[in-house]
Amino acid sequence: MVSPKYHRVEFGSTLVRALHGPTTTDPYEEHMTVNTQPVADRPDPRAFGLPVVEQDQIPDELRSLVAGVRSLVEAVADTEADPATLAEVDETVRALTDRIATGPRQVGTMVRRTMADGTDELGTITNIVAGPTNPAAPPLELERVEGGVQGTVTLSTTYQGPPGLVHGGWIAALLDQAVGSASGVETSPGLTAKLEVNYRNPTPLFTPLEVTGKVVRTERRKVYVSGWIRANGQVTAEAEALMIRVPMEEG
Numbered sequence: 001m002v003s004p005k006y007h008r009v010e011f012g013s014t015l016v017r018a019l020h021g022p023t024t025t026d027p028y029e030e031h032m033t034v035n036t037q038p039v040a041d042r043p044d045p046r047a048f049g050l051p052v053v054e055q056d057q058i059p060d061e062l063r064s065l066v067a068g069v070r071s072l073v074e075a076v077a078d079t080e081a082d083p084a085t086l087a088e089v090d091e092t093v094r095a096l097t098d099r100i101a102t103g104p105r106q107v108g109t110m111v112r113r114t115m116a117d118g119t120d121e122l123g124t125i126t127n128i129v130a131g132p133t134n135p136a137a138p139p140l141e142l143e144r145v146e147g148g149v150q151g152t153v154t155l156s157t158t159y160q161g162p163p164g165l166v167h168g169g170w171i172a173a174l175l176d177q178a179v180g181s182a183s184g185v186e187t188s189p190g191l192t193a194k195l196e197v198n199y200r201n202p203t204p205l206f207t208p209l210e211v212t213g214k215v216v217r218t219e220r221r222k223v224y225v226s227g228w229i230r231a232n233g234q235v236t237a238e239a240e241a242l243m244i245r246v247p248m249e250e251g
Ligand SMILES: CCCCCCCCCCCCCC(=O)SCCNC(=O)CCNC(=O)[C@H](O)C(C)(C)COP(=O)(O)OP(=O)(O)OC[C@H]1O[C@@H](n2cnc3c(N)ncnc32)[C@H](O)[C@@H]1OP(=O)(O)O
Pocket: 043, 044, 045, 046, 048, 122, 123, 124, 176, 177, 180, 181, 189, 190, 191, 192, 193, 194, 220, 221, 222, 242, 244, 246
């Protein structure tokens, strides 16, 4: 049973009121048996009023559009086209935006994807680091490894801080995602209470970055997780994080 405290959960500016805990007949629970955590100990987003989309149900056309818009953002960020061309493209982009603006999805819409090893993972569909429908996300696709998760991402100038380097805030964002995901798949989903980042070496753009999160230990709802970013085999940043799992018991 999800704690009453979490029957009111704020996701950004939206107050999500979950009126009922998960029901025992919910088919969603049957999909969660891949995880080591017993199904009853994992929260069902729908009990919080949050819809769940299956990642493989996202239309190929939307995936392609997301990738195209990501390329557009990169092209815009770096363009030196002449003003007449810019004005023409601006008008076209605005017209296209009007065509696809069907209204926002419900804030907090979740996506469930199955990792390569068969583990199910839940995330928000527009998550800024890994959301599959978010062109502003790099995106980082993490896979299960022993004790946590790992994935590779290559960042362009859209993520630039110092010349040729990834912005420090984005380094923290990648690490936050990795530790959050590691905690989620190894235990159950939670929120980051603390994230300490050590920037050991510059993190380069246009270079495959290996991003890792591994659970170190768990104490009740507290999950201690470490994270690393490596470029060309060298650690560029590391993190120590404390995740707090969504409570499943009263109190
Ligand atoms: C349906 C489910 C959906 C889930 C979606 C997941 C999506 C994931 C996406 C991933 C995206 C990436 C991730 C993101 O971007 S997460 C987004 C960034 N993080 C946040 O916004 C979190 C904001 N903070 C909070 O909401 C609360 O403070 C939390 C939830 C963290 C704890 O408040 P809560 O009232 O629940 O906890 P409690 O007071 O009962 O304490 C419990 C225990 O924890 C210990 N403690 C607490 N805080 C700290 C601290 N700062 N240092 C040390 N210890 C701390 C406390 O002493 C106690 O210990 P003990 O007495 O047991 O020893």
